[in-house]
Amino acid sequence: MxxxxxxxxxxxxxxxxxxxxxxxxxxxxxxxxxxxxxxxxxxxxxxxxxxxxxxxxxxxxxxxxxxxxxxxxxxxxxxxxxxxxxxxxxxxxxxxxxxxxxxxxxxxxxxxxxxxxxxxxxxxRRTRGDTTVPVAVTSAPSQGSVGPSFPGARPATSSIPTPALGADGPAVVPPAASAAAPAGAATVDDGWIAHRDLLLHPENRLVSIGGQDLDLTRTEFDLLATLLESKRRVRSKADLTLVLRGESYVTSYFVGDADKRAVEAHMTNLRRKLGDNPTNPRYIETVRGVGYRLTSELA
Missing domain, CATH: 3.40.50.2300 (Response regulator)
Incomplete structure (x- = not known):
């Protein structure tokens, strides 16, 4: 096993x-x-x-x-x-x-x-499922030039601490939490972040729109959480790339055009799931030549 x-x-x-x-x-x-x-x-x-x-x-x-x-x-x-x-x-x-x-x-x-x-x-470096424990890649000498082929491969063992592992299941927002969240509130006392009828719980990784559960990938959730927590502050594509890498500051890792295109693609998928029209956005607006931010609270 x-x-x-x-x-x-x-x-x-x-x-x-x-x-x-x-x-x-x-x-x-x-x-x-x-x-x-x-x-x-x-x-x-x-x-x-x-x-x-x-x-x-x-x-x-x-x-x-x-x-x-x-x-x-x-x-x-x-x-x-x-x-x-x-x-x-x-x-x-x-x-x-x-x-x-x-x-x-x-x-x-x-x-x-x-x-x-x-x-x-x-x-x-990013979290998996509901855990907040980062996982680090360790440097180790190569055990051979070519890995074992399926189906005869044998998984290796390691002394690295094991993080909690969980799959991203459908987001479920308790009805009470939805009812308690005032429309347009920036934060809710029980840990929820709200923007218009959008609710997100960073710790439990749950999200809903108008009381309807929303199923996001890890990356889409991280992007949405970052924008909600940033409120009206613009986040550039390079900045969001570092967020997805688990870096809160500029590092030696180069942020290239491919990274920015990946952020754009993730944002396209996120907006589709939110039902958000980029030309008339309700939740996320594009700041041309800069990046993304939340729309205003006003309809």
Whole structure:
């Protein structure tokens, strides 16, 4: 049986190119992971459900089912593994499709191993489910140039403390909490943050609109919580990138155009779920050339 510690140290690589699989294995094993490598989407979904890894890299163009469908099936199975989508497709619509399918990050090929490592570290600094304990990637010598192949791979063990792991289930707001929140209030006594008819509980990671439950991905929730807590202060795309990386200050990690496009794609998906029209927004408005902020409380 796979233990929680095993889960913490396992990564599934879903990639049909043997050379790229080799590179991914080396990078992830150097970060202390045991890798499980597969060459198509169907086997990849099966490997994720079998090993329950902390991380999965998913190529977009694969035989059988593509990476978008693989990610959707992984999320449909209630897996909370972090998903990094890898692709040579640079069109914004493809980025939106990948993130909308359940990916946490989107990395364009060709990529630099250091960039992949930095993105993995950024993902693992973020919370999972309802825990607030950050997870850190540890440096460890590579255990081999190529990870074990599914289905014969064996998860590694580790002494790293195990965080609480939980899947993002549908958000449920207690009726009493909804009734207690005054319309347009910035904060509510029981921990809820309100903006118009939108309610969000940062600690319990719950959100609703007009009393209706809203199901957001981790990234969408983090973006919305950041904007609600910032109120009318504008947050730039670079700033939001650092928030998603778990950084509260400027670091040596470069915030490039791909990072900003990823924020735009996440914001597109978030607005769609909120039912918000960017041209006449009710909740989130775009400050052209700068970033995003909440709309005013006035209708």
């Amino acid at each position: 796979t233990t929680p510690v095993d889960q913490l140290k396992t990564a599934v690589i879903i990639e049909d190119d043997p050379e790229i699989r080799h590179i991914l294995s080396e990078v992830l094993e150097s970060a202390g992971f045991s890798t499980v490598s597969v060459g198509n989407g169907i086997d990849g979904v099966r490997a994720v459900l079998t090993y329950q890894p902390l991380l999965a890299t998913v190529d977009v163009n694969m035989p059988g089912i593509d990476g978008f469908e693989a990610a959707r099936r992984i999320r449909a199975a209630q897996s909370d593994t972090y998903i990094i989508m890898l692709t040579g497709l640079n069109d914004e619509a493809d980025v939106v499709a990948g993130l909308g399918a359940g990916a946490d990050d989107y990395l364009l090929k060709p990529f630099r191993p250091r960039e992949l490592r930095a993105r993995v570290e950024a993902l693992l």
